[in-house]
Amino acid sequence: MERILFGDNQFFAVNHISDEKSRAQAIKFKDDSAIIKVLDDAMAAGINTFMCTTHDRIANICDVIRDNPKKYKDFKIYPCMPYAHKYANAVTELGIVGTLKQYVPGNFFGSLFKGGVAYINKDFISIMELLVDAEMKMFKGINTPVIFLQNVITDLLLGLGMNELLIAFAKHVESKYNAEAGFITMNLPKLLSVLEEGGIKNPIICASINKVNFRMSGGKELYEEVLKQGRCRVIAMQVLGGGAIPPKEALEYVANLPNVESILFGASSKQNIQNTVETIKYHDNQRVLVE
Amino acid sequence: MLKVALIGAGKMGISHLSILGAHPDVEIVGVCDTSKIVSDVLEKYSGFSCYTDYLKMVDTTKPDAVFVAVPTKFHYKMVKDLLDRNIHVFSEKPFCLNPTESNELFLLAKKKGLVNQVGYHNKFVGTFQEVKKLVKEGFIGEPQHFLGEAYGPVVIKKKSETWRSDPNEGGGCLMDYASHVIDLINDILSPINSCKGAMLKSIYSKQVDDAVYALVGIESGTTGVISVNWSDETYRKMSTSVTIIGSKGKIVSDANELKVYFKSDEHPKGYSKGWNVKYVTDLTEEVNFYLRGEEYSSQIDYFVKAVQGEVPNTVNTFESAWKTDLSISIIKNNSK
Numbered sequence A: 001m002e003r004i005l006f007g008d009n010q011f012f013a014v015n016h017i018s019d020e021k022s023r024a025q026a027i028k029f030k031d032d033s034a035i036i037k038v039l040d041d042a043m044a045a046g047i048n049t050f051m052c053t054t055h056d057r058i059a060n061i062c063d064v065i066r067d068n069p070k071k072y073k074d075f076k077i078y079p080c081m082p083y084a085h086k087y088a089n090a091v092t093e094l095g096i097v098g099t100l101k102q103y104v105p106g107n108f109f110g111s112l113f114k115g116g117v118a119y120i121n122k123d124f125i126s127i128m129e130l131l132v133d134a135e136m137k138m139f140k141g142i143n144t145p146v147i148f149l150q151n152v153i154t155d156l157l158l159g160l161g162m163n164e165l166l167i168a169f170a171k172h173v174e175s176k177y178n179a180e181a182g183f184i185t186m187n188l189p190k191l192l193s194v195l196e197e198g199g200i201k202n203p204i205i206c207a208s209i210n211k212v213n214f215r216m217s218g219g220k221e222l223y224e225e226v227l228k229q230g231r232c233r234v235i236a237m238q239v240l241g242g243g244a245i246p247p248k249e250a251l252e253y254v255a256n257l258p259n260v261e262s263i264l265f266g267a268s269s270k271q272n273i274q275n276t277v278e279t280i281k282y283h284d285n286q287r288v289l290v291e
Numbered sequence B: 001m002l003k004v005a006l007i008g009a010g011k012m013g014i015s016h017l018s019i020l021g022a023h024p025d026v027e028i029v030g031v032c033d034t035s036k037i038v039s040d041v042l043e044k045y046s047g048f049s050c051y052t053d054y055l056k057m058v059d060t061t062k063p064d065a066v067f068v069a070v071p072t073k074f075h076y077k078m079v080k081d082l083l084d085r086n087i088h089v090f091s092e093k094p095f096c097l098n099p100t101e102s103n104e105l106f107l108l109a110k111k112k113g114l115v116n117q118v119g120y121h122n123k124f125v126g127t128f129q130e131v132k133k134l135v136k137e138g139f140i141g142e143p144q145h146f147l148g149e150a151y152g153p154v155v156i157k158k159k160s161e162t163w164r165s166d167p168n169e170g171g172g173c174l175m176d177y178a179s180h181v182i183d184l185i186n187d188i189l190s191p192i193n194s195c196k197g198a199m200l201k202s203i204y205s206k207q208v209d210d211a212v213y214a215l216v217g218i219e220s221g222t223t224g225v226i227s228v229n230w231s232d233e234t235y236r237k238m239s240t241s242v243t244i245i246g247s248k249g250k251i252v253s254d255a256n257e258l259k260v261y262f263k264s265d266e267h268p269k270g271y272s273k274g275w276n277v278k279y280v281t282d283l284t285e286e287v288n289f290y291l292r293g294e295e296y297s298s299q300i301d302y303f304v305k306a307v308q309g310e311v312p313n314t315v316n317t318f319e320s321a322w323k324t325d326l327s328i329s330i331i332k333n334n335s336k
C-alpha cells in the first residue's frame, strides 16, 4: 500500500463535527467534475490511491477513470462497502426479504422462491458474496487491489460474534477479485484477535488513530501497544480526531507511530492536499534520518 | 455477568444486540423475533438461542434484564409482562402509544424497584449534555425562547406501507421523529405542558404526518417552537438541534457542534465572553466498543451499570419518557 491514501468523505457531505460544513461540501461537490478536479490535485501531489465508499456517484467517477486509461494508468481504487445508508433505507421501506430481492443480483430469486426462507438462511454466505459482487460491478476494469468492509458492518458483525462472515468476506474477495480484504473498524484490538483466530495473518485494518483518543475503543494506550507488536498492516484514519487537533500536530503523531503503513486523509483544496502530503513526507524523512 | 435478552432484532434491536454482545459484563441469554429469517441467521452465525415467543424466552432463559426493540405498539404489553416478572427493562422510544399506558408502567417499575430506561440516546450526546449543564447552572440566565428542530430523509417519496406509516402502531413523524426533540427540550429546560397551536402535515405519507410545527409552552413558563420534518432530503441523516435564548446568552447546538454566546464575563470555566464553539469530540468519553455513535454504547453501558447498582437510575427513566409521551399527546390534541 502507498504511504498516503486519499479518502472521499469530503465529497459526500460526511463531516463529523459540523452540519454547516457538511452542507457547504454538498454544494461544492454537486457536480462530478468538482470531485474529479480534486482527485487530479491529489494525483499531482503524488497520491495514486483513492479509498472510497460504493456510493452511487462513485460509479460516475469510475466512468471517467475508464475513459482516460492513459491518465489514470497508475491509479488504484480501494472500494469500501457497503454504502450502508442505501441498505438501511431499503430495509425500512421493503423489509429484509424485500431488500434482498432488490439488491441480490442474478437468478437467485428463482431459487429463493423455490426454497423459500429456509434457502436464504442456509446460504447466507452466498448471499453476502452476491451482494459484494453487486457492489463491485461499478469498478469493472479498474485496479482494486484491496477491498474493504465498512466499519458499520465490520463492527456490527464483530459485536454479534459473526466471525465466520468476516472471514468469508476475506476469502471471497481473494478468490474472486484476486484482491486483499481490508477491514475498517473503530475497535482495532478486538477485531485483530478475531481475524487472527479465523486464520487471517497480518490483515489490513483501517482504524481511527489519533492523538486525542477519538474513536479508539479500548483507548490509545492499547492501540499503541498493538501497533508495536506489528501484527497487522494498519491504515490510520481520522488522524485529525474529528477536527480536534491542529493538522501539523496530528500528522506528526501518526507519522511517527510504528507499523502504521498508510495514512488516509481527505481534503477539498489543492493547498490542503499539498500541505498534508508535505507534512507527512517531512516527518517520514526525519524518522529515516534518526534511524 | 448480567443475563440479558432482547425482543425485536430489527434495525434498532440488532444495533443493541451487537453492542451488548461486545459488552464484557453481559451474557446474551436469548433473542426473540417473530421473523424467521432474522432468528435463523442469528442462531446460525451468532450462536444465540432464538425464540419467536417472548414469554417463552423469558420463562426459559430467566434474564436479569431485557431490551425491548419491537415496533412501538408492542412496548406496553411486553414491558408490563417483563415488569410483572421482576425483570429490569430497557425499552426503545417512544415509550408507549399514549401517556396513560406509560404512566402505568412508570408507576409499576417504581413500585417494584426495577431499573428502567428508554432509548432516547441524545441524552448521552456530549454536546447536549453540556447544553443542559449550561442551562441548569444558569449561565445563559433565564430562558426566554427556545427552538427544537430535527430534519432528515426518512420518507422522501411515496412508499409502500410499513408499521411506520400506521398511526395506530406508533408511526408518523411526531411519534417516531419529533419525540427525540420533545424529549430533549423536556430534559434540558422543563417538560412541554401546553401547546398554543400545532400543525401535523403529510408530505408523502397517506395516513401519517411527515412534519410537525408547533408553538409550545413548558412547565417553567417559557415558550418556544418545535419544527421537525422527516421528509427533508437535503440532510444525509437525522440532524437534531436546539436553540435556547436566555437573558445572559444564547446556545445553538446540534449533536456535533455547540455554539454558545455569553453576553458578559459571567461564563463557566473554559469559555469566554462572546461566541464559543465546542465540538462533541471534546465533550465525549471514549467507549469500550464503538458501533455507530458513542451515545448508543454509553446508554447501554449506563443501563448495565444501573442494574449492577453502580450508577443511579436517573437518565431516560420511564418517568421522563412518560412525560415525553404526555407532551406528544398535548401537541397531537392541539393539531386537530
Ligand SMILES: NC(=O)c1ccc[n+]([C@@H]2O[C@H](COP(=O)([O-])OP(=O)(O)OC[C@H]3O[C@@H](n4cnc5c(N)ncnc54)[C@H](O)[C@@H]3O)[C@@H](O)[C@H]2O)c1
Pocket: B007, B008, B009, B010, B011, B012, B013, B032, B033, B034, B035, B038, B052, B054, B069, B070, B071, B072, B074, B092, B093, B094, B119, B120, B121, B176
Ligand atoms: N432510538 C432511536 O433512534 C430509534 C431508531 C429506530 C427505531 N427506534 C425504535 O425502536 C423500535 C423498533 O424500531 P425498528 O426501526 O428497529 O423497527 P424494525 O421494523 O426494523 O424492527 C422491529 C423488529 O421487531 C420484530 N417483531 C415485531 N413484532 C414482534 C413480536 N411480537 N415479537 C418479537 N419480535 C417482533 C420484527 O420482526 C422486527 O425484526 C421502535 O419503537 C422504534 O421507534 C428507535
